[in-house]
Amino acid sequence: MVVKTSSAKVVLISAIASGQGKTTTTAALARKLIKMGQSVRIFKTGPDFIDPMILARASGAPVQSLDLWMVGLAASQAMLAQAAAEVDVILIEGVMGLYDGNPSSADLARAFGVPVLAVLDASAMAQTVGALALGLRDFGPVNLAGVIANRVASEGHAKMVAAAMRDIALFGSLRRQERALPERHLGLVLPQEVVQLETILEQLADQLEIDKQAWDQLPLTEFSLPDLPETPHLLQGKTIAIAQDAAFAFIYPANLDCLRQLGAELVFFSPLADQSIPLQADALYLPGGYPELHAATLVAARHWQNSMRAAHAAGMPIVAECGGMMVLSDLLTDQQGQSWPMLGLMQGQIVMQQQLAALGAQALATEQGELRGHTFHYSRFETDLVPVANTVKHWNSEVGEAIYLDGNLQASYFHAYFSSNPAATAQLFLKR
Incomplete structure (x- = not known):
């Protein structure tokens, strides 16, 4: 309408x-x-x-x-x-x-x-x-x-x-x-x-x-109603698998709308139900959520784990935000001090803490322009990995969240609002 x-x-x-x-x-x-x-x-x-x-x-x-x-x-x-x-x-x-x-x-x-x-x-x-x-x-x-x-x-x-x-x-x-x-x-x-x-x-x-x-x-x-530019169909013919359950629930409805407007078909699966990445997927989106509350279930989800490791080894584009990044680490220590082995796709460990670690609006500079979003987390990532970039805090222009890149995997605590730059978003889900 x-x-x-x-x-x-x-x-x-x-x-x-x-x-x-x-x-x-x-x-x-x-x-x-x-x-x-x-x-x-x-x-x-x-x-x-x-x-x-x-x-x-x-x-x-x-x-x-x-x-x-x-x-x-x-x-x-x-x-x-x-x-x-x-x-x-x-x-x-x-x-x-x-x-x-x-x-x-x-x-x-x-x-x-x-x-x-x-x-x-x-x-x-x-x-x-x-x-x-x-x-x-x-x-x-x-x-x-x-x-x-x-x-x-x-x-x-x-x-x-x-x-x-x-x-x-x-x-x-x-x-x-x-x-x-x-x-x-x-x-x-x-x-x-x-x-x-x-x-x-x-x-x-x-x-x-x-x-x-x-x-x-x-x-x-x-x-x-203002005149808005049409979204280019840069993901036409691509199928993006999206993890969605109680451990991976932090998804802007607008992000899903943006991916569809870019031409992508979306399929959803549940790591907590030990579902593998759907076979037709060309790319994967691991959003934020509460993996620390479901660590035991994720550790036991062997089919999901195997499909994740296979997808990364095959060079599938993977976008992991906050909780999505947490499960890629070697180890996750929850707020009770118990440590859980994670996927081991990113060297380092996630440590939950009682105080807020970061909060606020941030932006990532890309070749397609600024991609805007925010950060909000109670954990820290202890790693020797060197980030390829950092976001910038909106309120004071200081250095924000680290952006990690390993082949076609991009991970960060940064939650991107895809519609702020559809062209930059499309590049996240395409092979480099």
């Missing part, structure tokens, strides 16, 4: 910081609106893998990333315009705090004229919620449509919050949750691992109190 202009009710859901309950509130609001008969599409600001999976379950549709730098203004606008032509409501979950990052969630809201809903954790305050809301509105400023107070103790507590809001609407409130979305070291737990996730989402929707009059008064936001 091709559109020129379209409109929908759109809000960007942000907060003062991480941990305020943005994802929980966005999921609850999406499910609430769907139960009210509205069609809903959700986007996630910035690089993220797990939150979009939860939000996709809440809304029933894939969740794409929006980011003025990594995704780009025109591509972000195109996705919003297309979504606005198809649904009644678009929810955009912000990242970190409203003004954090460059570009920030506030920058995204202003770029597209989108009003902001602030999620504020009211569990340890009441009237001070109003002060925080005023600060969020006026610092930028942004068009702050209202506040959703999270973790409210009672109806009386919600009334105290509402009374302190002055001219800012209390759009809604969400009671303290007995059953919350669980977390681990890279964020929320994967949706397939959450027991009774559908029940939790339904309960959150029922617990979310919405001021329907304030919601109905939200204006429509209009988007025009």
Whole structure:
């Protein structure tokens, strides 16, 4: 479906910081609106893998990333315009705090004229919620449509919050949750691992109190569809095998779209199920995930291991990102200190650690131009291998992640956003 202009009710859901309950509130609001008969599409600001999976379950549709730098203004606008032509409501979950990052969630809201809903954790305050809301509105400023107070103790507590809001609407409130979305070291737990996730989402929707009059008064936001360059079919006739299961789950939906637009056929397989690389594959994509949580299963997956070693020996192009690189090493030491033998295709060992090792937007210079993406990991790679290149950190232009190359195998902690440079992406999956 091709559109020129379209409109929908759109809000960007942000907060003062991480941990305020943005994802929980966005999921609850999406499910609430769907139960009210509205069609809903959700986007996630910035690089993220797990939150979009939860939000996709809440809304029933894939969740794409929006980011003025990594995704780009025109591509972000195109996705919003297309979504606005198809649904009644678009929810955009912000990242970190409203003004954090460059570009920030506030920058995204202003770029597209989108009003902001602030999620504020009211569990340890009441009237001070109003002060925080005023600060969020006026610092930028942004068009702050209202506040959703999270973790409210009672109806009386919600009334105290509402009374302190002055001219800012209390759009809604969400009671303290007995059953919350669980977390681990890279964020929320994967949706397939959450027991009774559908029940939790339904309960959150029922617990979310919405001021329907304030919601109905939200204006429509209009988007025009920009002219985007056509993606060249540089991978026409190529079949790319993609590892996809709980150990290799960190895949941007846009990356799959980009590979298909480049002309590639995609086939999926599960290393955890000990599935070999599909025989028709011309190239392999090993995305990030949680291999450290499934090390014992991967060690026992002999068919998968043998197919990996055979593919590398045959010169198959292999692109390994973060968790995908971790399994190529000699050894992986998990957070409990237990060591597991990996594939041994890259000299060195992976060591999990308690503190964050790296986080943020980065870019890789290629012959085809800049390929953008991000990094986020809790492990380090101890190796004598010499990288062929390094990414550059977006926020300060310092040296970022190492890029390792062995024949047709390229590995790094760097997660590339393929659509930022389709031509550079195609070269990753072609023999050198």
